[in-house]
Amino acid sequence: MKRMKNRGQLIVISGPSGCGKGSVIEKLLESTDLNLWLSLSTTSRQIRDNDIPGKTYNFVTKEEFEKKIEEDYFLEYAEYSGNYYGTPKSTIEEKLENGIDVILEIEIQGALKIKEIRKDALFIFILPPSMRELKRRLEGRNTETKEKILKRFKTAYREINEVTKYNYVVINDEMEEASKKINSIIEAEKCRVDRIEETYLNSLEEEIHEILLEDNETI
Amino acid sequence: MKRMKNRGQLIVISGPSGCGKGSVIEKLLESTDLNLWLSLSTTSRQIRDNDIPGKTYNFVTKEEFEKKIEEDYFLEYAEYSGNYYGTPKSTIEEKLENGIDVILEIEIQGALKIKEIRKDALFIFILPPSMRELKRRLEGRNTETKEKILKRFKTAYREINEVTKYNYVVINDEMEEASKKINSIIEAEKCRVDRIEETYLNSLEEEIHEILLEDNETI
Numbered sequence: 001m002k003r004m005k006n007r008g009q010l011i012v013i014s015g016p017s018g019c020g021k022g023s024v025i026e027k028l029l030e031s032t033d034l035n036l037w038l039s040l041s042t043t044s045r046q047i048r049d050n051d052i053p054g055k056t057y058n059f060v061t062k063e064e065f066e067k068k069i070e071e072d073y074f075l076e077y078a079e080y081s082g083n084y085y086g087t088p089k090s091t092i093e094e095k096l097e098n099g100i101d102v103i104l105e106i107e108i109q110g111a112l113k114i115k116e117i118r119k120d121a122l123f124i125f126i127l128p129p130s131m132r133e134l135k136r137r138l139e140g141r142n143t144e145t146k147e148k149i150l151k152r153f154k155t156a157y158r159e160i161n162e163v164t165k166y167n168y169v170v171i172n173d174e175m176e177e178a179s180k181k182i183n184s185i186i187e188a189e190k191c192r193v194d195r196i197e198e199t200y201l202n203s204l205e206e207e208i209h210e211i212l213l214e215d216n217e218t219i
Numbered sequence: 220m221k222r223m224k225n226r227g228q229l230i231v232i233s234g235p236s237g238c239g240k241g242s243v244i245e246k247l248l249e250s251t252d253l254n255l256w257l258s259l260s261t262t263s264r265q266i267r268d269n270d271i272p273g274k275t276y277n278f279v280t281k282e283e284f285e286k287k288i289e290e291d292y293f294l295e296y297a298e299y300s301g302n303y304y305g306t307p308k309s310t311i312e313e314k315l316e317n318g319i320d321v322i323l324e325i326e327i328q329g330a331l332k333i334k335e336i337r338k339d340a341l342f343i344f345i346l347p348p349s350m351r352e353l354k355r356r357l358e359g360r361n362t363e364t365k366e367k368i369l370k371r372f373k374t375a376y377r378e379i380n381e382v383t384k385y386n387y388v389v390i391n392d393e394m395e396e397a398s399k400k401i402n403s404i405i406e407a408e409k410c411r412v413d414r415i416e417e418t419y420l421n422s423l424e425e426e427i428h429e430i431l432l433e434d435n436e437t438i
């Protein structure tokens with residue numbers, strides 16, 4: 001009896017700026033047994049000290065980004081704190097068809113756009129343990145001015161109200177714990193009864209019939 | 220900022236006779252970091268070679284069981300292959316109130332009764348990798364006559380049709396893997412957005428207000 005190969009799962013991970021989603025996802029990719037692929041976003045924002053172009057983001061200029069929008073290059077894109085962020089369409093669909101789970105690390109605005117077009121996606125919201133801790137993390141980034149931090153805080157306030165549109169919430173108290181929880185969420189989703197192939201259940205029933213017939217029995 | 224202590228989760232695990240749910244649960248309890256408690260069922264069935272009274276089941280006579288039914292001792296009970304199986308009410312509620320997750324290992328009939336009275340419970344169905352394998356396992360039990368095995372198979376056929384009433388399905392290909400999946404399911408459930416305390420989200424918002432006020436800012 002064979003089980004059909006399942007399609008990959010599209011997983012959207014977002015959270016307020018400074019909640020640590022980047023590090024949590026990095027830890028997840030390092031430690032998971034699951035077949036995960038992180039889709040790289042494109043952005044027009046400035047490169048920060050801890051950025052690695054082609055790893056944290058694909059960096060382009062504002063003009064290049066706008067050209068890509070016209071070329072229908074993005075699954076979704078959004079403007080956020082004056083910069084563009086977008087999710088390239090290419091390869092995502094191919095990975096999913098090959099049974100690979102695709103992770104999108106995107107801002108809340110972008111995530112909600114994905115929700116409109118991809119009902120089957122899984123939405124995970126990462127929250128900081130407290131807002132004081134979030135502030136501390138944002139201040140630790142040397143690139144952020146006081147005004148930018150305040151702006152991010154006001155944005156975070158609006159964003160936390162969107163949490164109910166997500167499926168799961170993970171509080172990033174401790175990075176390793178948080179990445180383990182995301183791993184569990186992805187693994188558990190694969191066991192949801194609505195994802196079990198009907199063909200698999202039918203094949204179990206057929207087998208029962210066969211076994212009973214061998215003993216001249218029927219249901 | 221404090222998060223309120225969450226109530227424990229009631230987790231119902233069932234599956235056809237021979238699917239290996241007992242061993243999977245044993246493995247789960249051995250290896251989990253979660254705070255789990257296995258509720259012991261009471262039965263009037265015969266003690267098998269691998270049974271440990273007070274560990275696999277509480278064994279009572281048919282007459283004793285019927286007396287307990289009259290005394291309203293059970294959350295649910297069912298007759299299955301001519302024997303009674305029941306879930307004692309006592310201690311379950313106490314454990315849940317103390318934030319401990321309670322596992323009930325019960326037959327499908329009993330599980331569906333629980334579903335009617337406990338909408339908040341989590342239902343996990345364990346399936347064997349194949350029905351041939353299930354047959355092999357049942358035949359491996361020396362206590363089972365050929366007739367009993369055939370009867371169990373016919374029951375399994377009916378039971379597999381009830382799988383869609385459950386929340387999750389775990390295929391018991393490999394015991395350790397299956398127990399890990401159940402652990403993930405329980406962990407993931409705790410992250411579901413509808414289980415996040417509203418008070419926690421409110422406290423995050425209050426904190427943002429406080430922080431902004433310190434800088435003479437408002438939302």
